[in-house]
């Protein structure tokens with residue numbers, strides 16, 4: 001089976017490639033533009049690990065460049081396409097909406113359109129819990145309304161869901177969208193809370209605690225995410241509109257300040273805290289229902305937060321020679 005994964009040098013992409021490369025009969029074709037949104041050395045490190053596998057091939061391609069991407073689609077007959085490449089992050093989208101339009105709307109369209117032209121068997125793509133906006137019904141279920149994104153990032157991801165739905169309807173392209181909920185773990189993103197908090201604590205710097213730590217997130221461990229994606233690959237949607245959307249969450253929400261306490265305990269050092277107001281574009285709470293996902297793939301995300309944080313901190317210390 002030939003699997004094309006975009007964003008393979010990113011946090012989720014890298015971990016997914018690693019997982020799939022353990023299987024026999026899978027060849028991974030990874031693409032990434034290696035942009036400098038965060039430390040490029042971390043992306044290069046992930047890539048160097050992936051390149052040690054003989055079943056992995058890398059191409060540096062920007063998905064927003066249609067012609068280059070088309071040449072790449074022509075090279076091989078891919079069975080599955082998993083689109084993870086995107087400009088991520090809610091806060092960065094406030095000042096840089098055009099980056100999101102380029103990668104998440106134009107880039108996404110290019111991958112979707114080429115998946116149609118080259119008759120890909122199953123197109124899987126990353127969406128986000130941010131599409132729910134500020135809901136007051138928890139746990140968040142896939143059928144809930146999602147027409148009020150609070151940030152341009154969320155809007156760009158909602159756009160993906162809508163575009164993919166229309167391709168499933170018109171062209172019968174089997175599409176599965178995955179709404180990831182705050183993914184964390186080793187090789188995680190330096191712009192996300194776990195990495196930022198851990199770094200600040202080790203460097204005795206102040207931790208920026210937005211909304212005074214009162215917002216709630218459904219922290220989902222990376223292994224639970226990649227195990228879910230792996231199982232979804234074979235669960236191609238069918239029917240008149242072969243389209244499905246799933247929450248990929250742990251369904252165990254925690255307050256941000258409790259999350260921070262857990263990190264402090266793991267490291268064995270108190271954080272210096274800079275209490276801040278709610279950040280524009282952020283939602284107050286995420287808590288996803290995982291019933292639909294569990295019913296489909298018979299897998300329940302299982303990592304305990306304290307153990308997940310411990311694994312991250314161990315990785316962080318090793319990676320930074322602490």
Ligand SMILES: NC(=O)c1ccc[n+]([C@@H]2O[C@H](COP(=O)([O-])OP(=O)(O)OC[C@H]3O[C@@H](n4cnc5c(N)ncnc54)[C@H](O)[C@@H]3O)[C@@H](O)[C@H]2O)c1
Nearest residue numbers: 007009010011012033035062063085086103126180182183
């Ligand atoms: N990590 C999370 O908590 C989370 C939550 C919800 C959704 N998501 C989504 O999951 C996907 C993966 O997220 P991640 O956390 O691994 O982010 P990431 O930033 O680590 O990975 C994204 C990768 O895509 C690449 N990329 C960006 N724009 C590109 C382009 N135009 N062409 C080619 N490559 C490009 C980047 O260089 C990066 O390596 C994204 O679509 C993100 O929006 C992530």
